[in-house]
Amino acid sequence: MWKSNKAADLLNKRQKIDKEIDNIQKSCNHPTKSLKSIRERVDSNTTVLRWVCDECFLPIEYPSDKEQENYFKQ
Numbered sequence: 001m002w003k004s005n006k007a008a009d010l011l012n013k014r015q016k017i018d019k020e021i022d023n024i025q026k027s028c029n030h031p032t033k034s035l036k037s038i039r040e041r042v043d044s045n046t047t048v049l050r051w052v053c054d055e056c057f058l059p060i061e062y063p064s065d066k067e068q069e070n071y072f073k074q
């Protein structure tokens with residue numbers, strides 16, 4: 001048996017949380033969205049601008065050039 005340690009415990013928890021988020025996002029109808037600056041990927045430090053669902057935080061759409069421009073003007 002693997003010795004239980006903190007990292008293994010946290011990874012296990014993260015997996016469960018990821019699955020839960022996945023379920024929420026799959027059952028969500030994305031009723032409202034907001035333009036948000038988010039990380040491109042979980043392991044990335046690059047931020048990108050996306051339309052994100054207000055309910056489940058799933059990136060739904062790419063903003064148009066004009067929308068991006070307006071966002072950065074704020």
Ligand SMILES: [Zn+2]
Pocket residue numbers: 025028029030031053054055056057058
């Ligand atoms: Zn949603």
